[in-house]
Amino acid sequence: MKKVVVGITGASGSIYAQRLVDILCGLDVHVHLVLSRHAMKVIPHELQPLSFKAGKDLKHEVLRYFHGEQIDFHGWQDFTASIASGSYITDGMVVCPCTAGTLGRIANGVSTSLIDRAADVCLKERRKLILVLREKPYSEVMIENMLKLTRSGGIILPASPSFYHKPDTIRDLVDSVVARILDHLGLESELKVRWELDR
DSSP: OOEEEEEEOSSSOHHHHHHHHHHHHHTTOEEEEEEOTTHHHHHHHHSOOOOOOTTOOHHHHHGGGOOOTTEEEEOTTOTTSGGGSTTSOOSOEEEEEEOHHHHHHHHTTOOSSHHHHHHHHHHHTTOOEEEEEOOSSOOHHHHHHHHHHHHTTOEEOOOOOOOTTOOOSHHHHHHHHHHHHHHHHTOOOOOOOOOOOOO
8 A cells, every 4th residue: 555645734725635635545545644733724714614513623623624544644743753754664745735834944954843854754765745835926935945845856736727628617627736746646546637639
């Protein structure tokens, strides 16, 4: 079974992460899920509202948006988690969506959370690291950090949906980004978003 780390930050675009995790679980991939402190506030704001149960903590409620028996959840500051060590082998990591601040910390080797540290592990161990940046426009500092991360072996994959597959729904737009993430993880899916020129 493949193992992929998914980090979710507080950038807008929770729907990308939810769809990615659903598809990974459908492909029988073991998902190590880490949500930043701010992601836990953004997720319920952006995704289909759930009725929160009285007396339950926010983490428990937010995790209801992600389904799959093969999901391991790690706290955002749990540096004792398996994925914080290079000796624990994974098939890569996706930060989706990724804030500019997270990009900056990862590009410069500053680990203030488990997301930062797990990404740093992927870079030092030469494993696949994909950052799904969800910012616009880009500042010069962000562009420099993107270049630095790319030179270190990371992949910047902006959340820029395509339209050549003639999307009818928001899900179709989301799938065009998720399909590219899966491509770079070396995973095949049944998402119908390939470029095919009508003849």
